[in-house]
Amino acid sequence: MANVLQNLRYTEKHEYLKPEADGVFSVGITDYAQGELGDIVFVELPKAGTRVEAMQAFGTIEAVKAVSDLYSPISGEVVEVNDALDADPAKVNSDPYGEGWMIRVRADDPSQADALMDAAAYEKLIG
Numbered sequence: 001m002a003n004v005l006q007n008l009r010y011t012e013k014h015e016y017l018k019p020e021a022d023g024v025f026s027v028g029i030t031d032y033a034q035g036e037l038g039d040i041v042f043v044e045l046p047k048a049g050t051r052v053e054a055m056q057a058f059g060t061i062e063a064v065k066a067v068s069d070l071y072s073p074i075s076g077e078v079v080e081v082n083d084a085l086d087a088d089p090a091k092v093n094s095d096p097y098g099e100g101w102m103i104r105v106r107a108d109d110p111s112q113a114d115a116l117m118d119a120a121a122y123e124k125l126i127g
Helices: 031-037 110-115 121-124
Strands: 015-019 024-029 040-044 057-063 067-071 075-079 105-106
Touching: 015 110, 024 031, 105 110
Parallel strands: none
Antiparallel strands: 015 024, 024 105, 040 057, 057 067, 075 105
């Protein structure tokens, strides 16, 4: 059973949104998504300063068996990128909600998070 954290918001494309400080949110893929993808071998992420739009692709994630787009749950500016994933993309597999985060976004409108699924709705989606 996939680990779904109660304090996060989720997209139908299996990204999570984790509130940090000052209107900044961490974005990554869910435990369910990393399990479906299998061994992650490469992550392509934008540079800090890049604008992202809600539900638009911001990068790609490559596993042994597939390449998938990554979608931003929220619109705003990328203020930090997890460069540690360049050297060790498998952190996404081992700790998707911790060391496997991908980008941090300063939201244009933090209330956009309210439109995303809560943990109960996401658990229902993944069955």
